[in-house]
Amino acid sequence: MSEIITEMVKEKINEFIDRSKDLGLKVTPQRIAIYKELASTDQHPSTETIYKKIKDYYPNISLTTVYRTLETFEKLGLISVVNVLYNAARYDANLDPHNHIVCTVCKKVEDVYDASLTTLDISDKTLGEYQIKGYSILLNGVCKDCRSN
Amino acid sequence: MSEIITEMVKEKINEFIDRSKDLGLKVTPQRIAIYKELASTDQHPSTETIYKKIKDYYPNISLTTVYRTLETFEKLGLISVVNVLYNAARYDANLDPHNHIVCTVCKKVEDVYDASLTTLDISDKTLGEYQIKGYSILLNGVCKDCRSN
DNA sequence: TCTTTAATGATAATGATTACTATTTCCAAA
DNA sequence: TTTGGAAATAGTAATCATTATCATTAAAGA
CATH class of the missing domain: 1.10.10.10 (Winged helix-like DNA-binding domain superfamily/Winged helix DNA-binding domain)
Structure with missing residues (x-):
């Protein structure tokens, strides 16, 4: 081992x-x-x-x-978390193509509609041995509320 | 209310x-x-x-x-989960620009190196009132192991 | 070596999720 | 319409991940 x-x-x-x-x-x-x-x-x-x-x-x-x-x-930025939203499952009834932006402070998630981000084509090389189902982009930043506090 | x-x-x-x-x-x-x-x-x-x-x-x-x-x-696909990896925090010491692919069955996460996915430029419009720090793309699919079982 | 301050270990507490089971309810067939 | 049975629900207990607390220990600069 x-x-x-x-x-x-x-x-x-x-x-x-x-x-x-x-x-x-x-x-x-x-x-x-x-x-x-x-x-x-x-x-x-x-x-x-x-x-x-x-x-x-x-x-x-x-x-x-x-x-x-x-x-x-x-x-301190010495390592990173793969899944910022690891705390609890978060659901969405909106099945239209879209992405999300999360506030790293308050964990609020908002929708992002940007066609250039929903139509990426992923090369076969990238997929390796996976049978792809889709992808999701999670932007991250600090929302207005959390910046002013 | x-x-x-x-x-x-x-x-x-x-x-x-x-x-x-x-x-x-x-x-x-x-x-x-x-x-x-x-x-x-x-x-x-x-x-x-x-x-x-x-x-x-x-x-x-x-x-x-x-x-x-x-x-x-x-x-059944009637709704979706925003955060597939909500179960436990997952860490990474690799700070080089890269993305991830997750197996939706076993939750295994692998690295994806694809320059076209690490150099997206996000329009200001997309960001709204967020001060952006970055983004991450999570591809999802079923890995070889989970397909054969 | 000494000091002080941050880090650790042990344990308890909390929060999210799942397991279990008796009871209820949907709904298809009579 | 009534009814039978499978599926769903409620309530509770159990489990798993994480955080809080606090007494003890150890890193590192003086």
Whole structure:
């Protein structure tokens, strides 16, 4: 189950350490482990998944720490969240072609009608081995209300 | 708090009833209420939000019913989920410009590198009153593994 | 080494969702 | 119309993801 730490990952970890120092973040073994696990995979893991991997060689790390740390990293731009709207399912009865814009602060979602964004053609190469059903574009920014507060 | 039910919404509800019958779904007052609430808003509400609205005039509706019903509607294509990956936060240490493809069955997420999708330019009109930070495209389909099972 | 401040671990609390089951209701067929 | 049975609902318990709290520990600069 142990992974090969490639040169590329080592390099990313070093960059991470440098950036942490610049940002005034303390460099702890937990943080290094968490970053390392995330930098070593392209699986876009959940918090739980990262926690379980680290547990193998760092058995007394706390799940809370992993949650807290990933959130910290994300806020500082050291990593990113794949799914900004992970909190609760959000539904839409509007089946017309359209996209969405989400406010990263209040999580409000608004419709975006822009024909140039609903008619992209996706190359077969891009799809790989997937049988495509569609795509959705999620713009993100800060809404007027959240900027004025 | 009561909403004006526009002609358009009435029409959508009628279509919904017809499609339900076609699909062999029983048409219950709960289902009509749930569909109506969703068709009456562009706020992309959560299950809880829909539940609370209906409670005002249908006090003994069950939250469970709202959860179950939205899921049913979604599976049959009567409505859609804005955020397919609503289950748990998923992280990425890869900050290079790229997009993602998600398998709608197993929720696996893979990277998509396609320059034509990372260099879209979004018109100011599209952004409305948002201060844009970026966008992400989520392709969706069924992966090879899930197709063969 | 010392100090102080941020980070961690353990646990409890909360929030979202799903599982379970007895009861009810839709609706097709008599 | 009534009725039988499958499907849907309500209510509750259980589970899963996440956040809050707080006492203890450890990083890193003086």
